Amino acid sequence: MGDSPAARLQALFEGHRLTPTQRRIAHCMVRRAADAPFLSSVELAELAGVSQPSVTRFAVALGFDGYPALRRHLRDVAPAEAAEDTAANEYQQAVEAEIENLRHLAELLADPAPVERAGRLLAASRPLPVLGLRAAASQAYGFAYFAAKVHPDVRLLHEGGSMLTDRLDAAVRAGATALLCFALPRHPREVVDALAHARGAGLTVVTVADSAFAPVAAHSDVLLPAAVGTGLAFDTACAPMLLGRALLEAMCDALPDAQARLEEFDVGAAERGLFAE
Missing domain, CATH: 3.40.50.10490 (Glucose-6-phosphate isomerase like protein; domain 1)
Structure with a gap:
């Protein structure tokens, strides 16, 4: 469970004080963990139901220069792969x-x-x-x-x-x-x-x-x-x-x-x- 894409994403978000809008983006990324490293800021905004600038502010809140830097990081640490069936979902993780x-x-x-x-x-x-x-x-x-x-x-x-x-x-x-x-x-x-x-x-x-x-x-x-x-x-x-x-x-x-x-x-x-x- 700890090595799944969803778990790696969850670990990235932990410890940051995120606004409700930013958490919505984070949850969307956890749900789409396998695809997250390859989503554009516009695509992620549409999936999360937020504005594109909100995605940019979200990346900055995590300590990145912007969303492209966050996406590059995700491609390095969370490569696209199917989440294991046994991986805990976001509710279980909470x-x-x-x-x-x-x-x-x-x-x-x-x-x-x-x-x-x-x-x-x-x-x-x-x-x-x-x-x-x-x-x-x-x-x-x-x-x-x-x-x-x-x-x-x-x-x-x-x-x-x-x-x-x-x-x-x-x-x-x-x-x-x-x-x-x-x-x-x-x-x-x-x-x-x-x-x-x-x-x-x-x-x-x-x-x-x-x-x-x-x-x-x-x-x-x-x-x-x-x-x-x-x-x-x-x-x-x-x-x-x-x-x-x-x-x-x-x-x-x-x-x-x-x-x-x-x-x-x-x-x-x-x-x-x-x-x-």
């Missing part, structure tokens, strides 16, 4: 990449101290603001949904705009001491600005980000990295989601009444017939 991200996360969690410290910070903050915009909004929502079952005052901040700093200031006035932020690419500038504002207001910032070198790192007191998958048109975030759940567990461990709150919820849910099972 899953394998996420499995590798999870393995790396497991290695990082061999030292639980950073997550445990973050859990204590979040548990002690009343209220607890949870921030996540754009691609990270679903991660913030998921954390806030479960955290509200054990934490007395969780405030979800998943919409940007001029009200964001107002809501951060309101949380500080209400007694907040920490902020949890989920920050995933592409990183909105207003998230970076919001974290700078939060720290200036006295909040301790705990951030789950895709990398220790993410733009939010400079404004985070505790940064917990978990890589995203980049093999599909849009990032996959299995590792950040799982890290968020581990952080929830650590927060529960730091809340002495967490189990009692969960049991109280379960009793109420049963009385209301809230769930179908």
Whole structure:
């Protein structure tokens, strides 16, 4: 599988931060791996459903002078040949990449101290603001949904705009001491600005980000990295989601009444017939 044209192309694209349009081109090339070294920029643009200049920008994003240089490189390292029937398709490759991200996360969690410290910070903050915009909004929502079952005052901040700093200031006035932020690419500038504002207001910032070198790192007191998958048109975030759940567990461990709150919820849910099972 590792020597197939598709795998060689996939390896070429890995490690580059590509836009959704550029990923579409990359996926088209992986699907047409045997033909890719011989396609003109116009032909590739038509197959991918993008403009010809987008193909040129794609080649430059990969570090080449232009598309002709990329094509020459492909002819050298990925000669035309039929992909083996046993070669993994792009969906399988994306899953394998996420499995590798999870393995790396497991290695990082061999030292639980950073997550445990973050859990204590979040548990002690009343209220607890949870921030996540754009691609990270679903991660913030998921954390806030479960955290509200054990934490007395969780405030979800998943919409940007001029009200964001107002809501951060309101949380500080209400007694907040920490902020949890989920920050995933592409990183909105207003998230970076919001974290700078939060720290200036006295909040301790705990951030789950895709990398220790993410733009939010400079404004985070505790940064917990978990890589995203980049093999599909849009990032996959299995590792950040799982890290968020581990952080929830650590927060529960730091809340002495967490189990009692969960049991109280379960009793109420049963009385209301809230769930179908």
